[in-house]
Amino acid sequence: MTVMAAVWSALRTVRDPELDEPLPDLGFVARCEVDPAGRVRVELRLPTYFCAPNFAFLMVADTYDAVAGTRGVTGVEVVLLDHFAADAINHGVAAREGFEASFDGEAAGELDGLRADFVRKAVLAGTDRVCRALLANGADAARLPGLTLGDVPAGPDLDRLRRRRSELCLPDGDEDALLLDPVTALPITPSEAKRHLAFARLTRTSMEANSGVCRGMLRVRYPQARGEENTG
Numbered sequence: 001m002t003v004m005a006a007v008w009s010a011l012r013t014v015r016d017p018e019l020d021e022p023l024p025d026l027g028f029v030a031r032c033e034v035d036p037a038g039r040v041r042v043e044l045r046l047p048t049y050f051c052a053p054n055f056a057f058l059m060v061a062d063t064y065d066a067v068a069g070t071r072g073v074t075g076v077e078v079v080l081l082d083h084f085a086a087d088a089i090n091h092g093v094a095a096r097e098g099f100e101a102s103f104d105g106e107a108a109g110e111l112d113g114l115r116a117d118f119v120r121k122a123v124l125a126g127t128d129r130v131c132r133a134l135l136a137n138g139a140d141a142a143r144l145p146g147l148t149l150g151d152v153p154a155g156p157d158l159d160r161l162r163r164r165r166s167e168l169c170l171p172d173g174d175e176d177a178l179l180l181d182p183v184t185a186l187p188i189t190p191s192e193a194k195r196h197l198a199f200a201r202l203t204r205t206s207m208e209a210n211s212g213v214c215r216g217m218l219r220v221r222y223p224q225a226r227g228e229e230n231t232g
Helices: 003-011 053-068 086-094 112-136 141-146 156-166 190-221
Strands: 029-034 039-044 075-080
Touching: 003 029, 003 039, 003 053, 039 053, 053 075, 053 086, 053 112, 075 086, 112 141, 112 156, 112 190, 141 190
Parallel strands: 039 075
Antiparallel strands: 029 039
């Protein structure tokens, strides 16, 4: 694998934290360059000038970390374009400072709690995808609380859910339950299942709707992005 191909593979592991989709798939990677010495420059663009700075910081920092850990890369520069807080974010990430230091006097703390909230949302959305497929194939809704991830047929939705679940801190023995409260890490009981599944469905549809809005806004802001597919 060339360094360029490896870098693009690394970029596909970086997700918009709110939408839980890879940045290249969303069109957020405007440019990626690798020079002969292995130095990489990645330019990111977002749907609006005022995208939340905490969300933007997470994406820039995660991009830096993913690319910096790629074999053959000797240096990394990640540049956020056309954003009101781009200077603070670009400087902070390049200096390996946290969010609070990057926005000295403005930020109330680091972003660990926010990141955890987004992981929980991704777990809920993933649960809905997996459960909808089970129900569509004739599974009994009343049996879902008693199922484990091992009872789910293999596929990309299950793989995606497992990856998100692995990012939660779960007690031993509970991580295999299909229906799991992502906050308490406890299995969902039969009496809680209907409400849990409704909330999971609402979470997924909200994320997918936001994804559509962001894609549309990006194409309006950057007409050249229309129809682009960042394949590396």
